[in-house]
Amino acid sequence: MARETILVVDDEIEIINLLEIYLMNEGYTLLKASDGAEALELLNTHHVDLIILDVMMPNMDGIQACMKIREEKQMPIIMLSAKGQEIDKITGLSIGADDYVTKPFSPLEILARVKSQLRRYKYLNTPLTKDENEMIINDLVINITTHKVSIDQREVKLTPREFAILKVLAKNRGIVLSMEQIYEEVWQEPFFEANNTIMVHIRKIREKIEVDPSNPQIIKTVWGIGYIIE
Template sequence: MSKILIIEDDLSIGEMMSIYLYEDGYEVKRAENGRQGETLFREFQPDMIVLDLMLPDVDGIQLCTMFRQTSHIPILMVSAKNEVSDRVKGLQTGADDYLCKPFSMRELSARIQALLRRSNTFTPQAPSSSDTVIHAMINLDVEKRCLFVAGKSIDTTFSEFEIMKLFWQNQGRVYSREELLNRVRGFDSHVTERAIDVHIANLRKKIEDDPKEPKHIKTVWGVGYKFLLL
């Protein structure tokens, strides 16, 4: 699990990023100012930093320069400043990418995945441990939290993987939406029963040959869902 350090003084934006990235399966720590960010950088030892350019105590450019003196981990700079000169200055200082506010959480996640892949910090491996469930087309590595379909690593959110793991460990058992909700609520307090249907739809798109005619994640009408390996 990759570790992300967010240094953002805006409470609402910082919390939104933290929740979304946690849901995506990252271990996340957040600092509200530069000094706290320096401390967490040393103690947390993140795999990547999301750094706000404008902080109340330390300039983001200055902080980026300091991080670059001791580390080569990816740095994604975020800022409300969208002038070309600001972006160039951030990149010249040592940031690997620059994202202008406002931005969508999906774009934030995509930028982070791309940076981690390029830095070889995020390198999913083929399942090989004793805690790996193997099938001809679908593999689940519980220890590494990796889902493979036809040998290809498939990205999942934290909640999607928790649902998939529950299905794998209890194949054929029917789960109601409420039971699945209780499974993931501890990780994401914002999940609703309607969101469970969305998670199921997303999982079907990722593992089924035809999501409209699923062979693995079956709907049990009036009750919920079950998983069949076939």
């Protein structure tokens, strides 16, 4: 179970109570504050691994609090804001927030983002030498040598073909690959236009590694072109 401490800063008690249920159920320790000033006081007296920070609050809002926090601390910050306040997202990310979620949100989405940010932060700040045989994409770890795949520290069983497709996409991270490119790289034979093999395999991979396969966050579809891991 997780043991990290999460600081939730929001003036809406209903949101704090909702997040408390989900975060504590995952084993996280929770600290709560109703505005930015109270959050800064807690940071002076407690170790915090990640902050969930609302934008609109009395006394000191989330933008001001984020700026003050970033003067000294580097833990991940996930900002919350009402839907449609695009300027808050731009401002928050530009002053040091690591992620941004609009209200209303799914608690499971928040939980997934918390895990992703904590994993990335630990990985970037670990003093250990990076394993050259591993590719790490947020919570996804692909070991090229052992052919093992894990998501959020949970091992995932992929078939050899599924692993090969995932490896090709991961090695070309940030590049859109067509079904033809993926097929010919993995199968080493010509691709036929009517062949839906790649679509079937991608669907099966998503079912194993995505939190919500119907709304994939790892392997994304670029309609009319192919697939990408951003």
